[in-house]
Amino acid sequence: MKHLIKNPRDFWAGVMFLAAGGLFAGIALTYKLGTAARMGPGFFPFFLGAILAGLGLAISISALRPKNAGPTVDKFHWGPIFWVLMPIIVFGVMLKILGMIVMGLMVVIVSSLGSEDFKLRPTVYLAVGLVIFCSLVFVGGLHLPIPLCPGFELFDKFAVCRA
Amino acid sequence: MDSSLLANLQLGFGVALAGTNILYCLIGVMLGTLIGVLPGIGPVATIAMLLPATFVLPPVSALIMLAGIYYGASYGGSTTAILVNLPGEVSSVVTCLDGYQMARQGHAGKALAIAAIGSFFAGTVATILVAAFAPPLAELALKFGPSDYFSLMVLGLIAAVVLAHGSLIKAVAMIVLGLLVGLIGTDVNSGIARYNFGLPELIDGVGIGPIAMGVFGFGEIIRNLEHGQKRDVFVKRVTGLMPTWTDLKMSFWPIVRGTTLGSMLGILPGGGPILGSFSAYTLEKKLAKDPSRFGKGAIEGVAAPESANNAAAQTSFVPLLTLGIPSNPVMALMIGAMIIHGIQPGPQIMTANPELFWGMIASMWVGNLLLVVLNLPMIGMWVKLLTLEYRFLYPAILLFCCIGVYSINNAWMDVLLAAGFGLIGYVFGKLDCEAAPLLLGFVLGPMMEENLRRALLLSRGDPAVFVTRPISATLLVIAALLLVIVLTPSVRKKREETFVEDV
Numbered sequence: 001m002k003h004l005i006k007n008p009r010d011f012w013a014g015v016m017f018l019a020a021g022g023l024f025a026g027i028a029l030t031y032k033l034g035t036a037a038r039m040g041p042g043f044f045p046f047f048l049g050a051i052l053a054g055l056g057l058a059i060s061i062s063a064l065r066p067k068n069a070g071p072t073v074d075k076f077h078w079g080p081i082f083w084v085l086m087p088i089i090v091f092g093v094m095l096k097i098l099g100m101i102v103m104g105l106m107v108v109i110v111s112s113l114g115s116e117d118f119k120l121r122p123t124v125y126l127a128v129g130l131v132i133f134c135s136l137v138f139v140g141g142l143h144l145p146i147p148l149c150p151g152f153e154l155f156d157k158f159a160v161c162r163a
Numbered sequence: 164m165d166s167s168l169l170a171n172l173q174l175g176f177g178v179a180l181a182g183t184n185i186l187y188c189l190i191g192v193m194l195g196t197l198i199g200v201l202p203g204i205g206p207v208a209t210i211a212m213l214l215p216a217t218f219v220l221p222p223v224s225a226l227i228m229l230a231g232i233y234y235g236a237s238y239g240g241s242t243t244a245i246l247v248n249l250p251g252e253v254s255s256v257v258t259c260l261d262g263y264q265m266a267r268q269g270h271a272g273k274a275l276a277i278a279a280i281g282s283f284f285a286g287t288v289a290t291i292l293v294a295a296f297a298p299p300l301a302e303l304a305l306k307f308g309p310s311d312y313f314s315l316m317v318l319g320l321i322a323a324v325v326l327a328h329g330s331l332i333k334a335v336a337m338i339v340l341g342l343l344v345g346l347i348g349t350d351v352n353s354g355i356a357r358y359n360f361g362l363p364e365l366i367d368g369v370g371i372g373p374i375a376m377g378v379f380g381f382g383e384i385i386r387n388l389e390h391g392q393k394r395d396v397f398v399k400r401v402t403g404l405m406p407t408w409t410d411l412k413m414s415f416w417p418i419v420r421g422t423t424l425g426s427m428l429g430i431l432p433g434g435g436p437i438l439g440s441f442s443a444y445t446l447e448k449k450l451a452k453d454p455s456r457f458g459k460g461a462i463e464g465v466a467a468p469e470s471a472n473n474a475a476a477q478t479s480f481v482p483l484l485t486l487g488i489p490s491n492p493v494m495a496l497m498i499g500a501m502i503i504h505g506i507q508p509g510p511q512i513m514t515a516n517p518e519l520f521w522g523m524i525a526s527m528w529v530g531n532l533l534l535v536v537l538n539l540p541m542i543g544m545w546v547k548l549l550t551l552e553y554r555f556l557y558p559a560i561l562l563f564c565c566i567g568v569y570s571i572n573n574a575w576m577d578v579l580l581a582a583g584f585g586l587i588g589y590v591f592g593k594l595d596c597e598a599a600p601l602l603l604g605f606v607l608g609p610m611m612e613e614n615l616r617r618a619l620l621l622s623r624g625d626p627a628v629f630v631t632r633p634i635s636a637t638l639l640v641i642a643a644l645l646l647v648i649v650l651t652p653s654v655r656k657k658r659e660e661t662f663v664e665d666v
Contacts, residue, residue: 041353076593088582
């Protein structure tokens with residue numbers, strides 16, 4: 001199987017488009033398609049999905065031809081993926097409960113762990129500085145509706161914590 | 164026409180020079196220069212990040228500031244190109260070739276000055292061109308029916324991939340994927356929520372913020388981390404900013420040619436600053452008496468591409484302001500910003516919102532002036548910033564992005580979506596899929612569906628309407644011609660060559 005794929009990057013890109021197109025077109029069938037004159041919600045996405053799947057198939061097939069040979073897909077580095085995306089997800093889920101001060105420190109410190117030359121002390125300074133900056137500029141100055149510190153039901157008793 | 168142009172420009176400068184607007188223009192170009200100098204963050208992610216910060220501003224000030232970030236970034240990008248041999252932005256890739264060599268020979272100041280002077284000249288000419296060409300184009304666009312609009316978008320999208328580099332068919336697939344992602348959310352005609360997978364958070368669709376920040380911000384950061392960033396700052400102090408008379412004489416025609424080429428390519432969708440700078444460099448090398456000087460510190464090799472990329476950055480606002488069609492990812496975000504501020508992008512902006520239209524055009528010239536006047540003296544500060552380590556930079560970018568993406572809609576779901584698009588963007592990179600067409604498609608998706616629907620409703624379902632209406636037919640023929648031209652083997656080879664140019 002492997003030796004048949006002459007251009008792995010194109011091949012897998014094609015597979016990705018084929019799958020995405022198939023998914024969009026398949027789901028579109030569950031909506032009303034309608035006619036060309038009176039299009040239902042499924043009409044345009046169904047045809048786009050079908051086109052995408054067709055393009056994907058064409059890309060994958062052309063990746064099997066020897067004259068289109070190309071480099072292999074570089075390996076995925078799960079370390080950076082984890083250290084960058086994990087704090088973002090935690091930030092999104094926990095912001096309303098824990099607030100920007102705690103989550104800001106968390107994002108900066110945790111994401112720094114993804115760097116090869118991580119040093120704790122400068123990272124902590126950076127985190128504290130950035131959180132103070134963001135609190136002053138974004139919440140204080142621009143009035144973005146970001147909870148600084150949980151002022152919500154759960155922690156309402158701790159009035160100290162309310163910004 | 165001339166007197167009305169003057170009156171319009173007067174109105175524009177009135178808006179652009181108003182106290183607060185000039186301040187926001189200044190903030191915009193400063194931020195732009197900053198991110199242009201800093202590695203690992205481009206104008207797309209920055210503009211997406213700052214969208215919520217502009218909510219408190221009036222629309223004109225907001226768009227003036229966001230536009231400033233865009234062309235400011237190309238200034239900053241050339242600074243890094245010259246001083247560290249790393250292009251801060253893609254559009255300054257060619258500037259590295261001769262700019263860095265000039266710096267190594269001790270002419271860093273001269274290179275920076277010529278880049279700034281060329282950019283300013285180009286910015287001035289391009290501003291006048293935008294002011295002169297936008298109104299007639301907008302008037303023409305007002306005559307467009309739904310079928311014409313649909314064909315125009317098809318042409319815009321085709322042109323965008325034809326002029327970009329990389330695999331054509333993959334770029335087309337990325338556009339279609341973008342169109343589909345743009346359809347997520349409630350269908351305006353039937354009220355049915357599409358592709359929301361039962362999640363109430365997706366009923367309003369996916370915002371442009373999470374996509375732009377995920378793919379162009381987070382995805383980029385992951386990629387940078389896996390490579391590890393090392394940069395050697397060659398020049399510690401920059402002296403000799405004043406170019407000599409000979410330098411100016413040598414760069415005059417390259418600047419003029421670069422401006423002309425950049426202005427023309429900028430108007431075309433997908434062309435923009437990148438293509439402009441590459442082709443301007445190639446042209447200078449072809450015209451030079453002694454082409455072997457190029458790559459060894461030829462001043463023309465800095466002057467021409469820098470003028471071209473700035474000219475193109477300005478004129479790429481033409482399709483946005485007149486047709487409501489984005490020519491590159493930054494313009495796609497500007498459309499997003501307009502919609503958030505309650506402005507419907509399209510040809511009616513000029514008549515419905517003349518202050519915004521002319522204010523933005525005038526602000527481009529003001530912004531260019533600010534860049535020249537402020538940036539050359541501040542070069543020492545930018546050099547210091549160049550030495551900033553990436554390990555301190557990316558956590559800060561991440562935090563700003565998190566806050567930005569959350570604040571657009573106060574939605575935690577947007578943060579998770581951005582993380583998801585970060586992973587998708589990383590996968591795109593691994594598979595050599597350019598992300599820019601995705602964003603263009605995403606913005607145009609709902610508009611295309613709406614116009615297709617209206618066109619076919621009017622024609623009672625007859626698709627012939629796209630080829631029987633003259634405007635629509637012309638646009639489609641141009642689109643088809645573009646595809647045919649690009650697919651001919653000789654042009655295909657040439658297209659690939661344009662983007663390599665010894666880089």
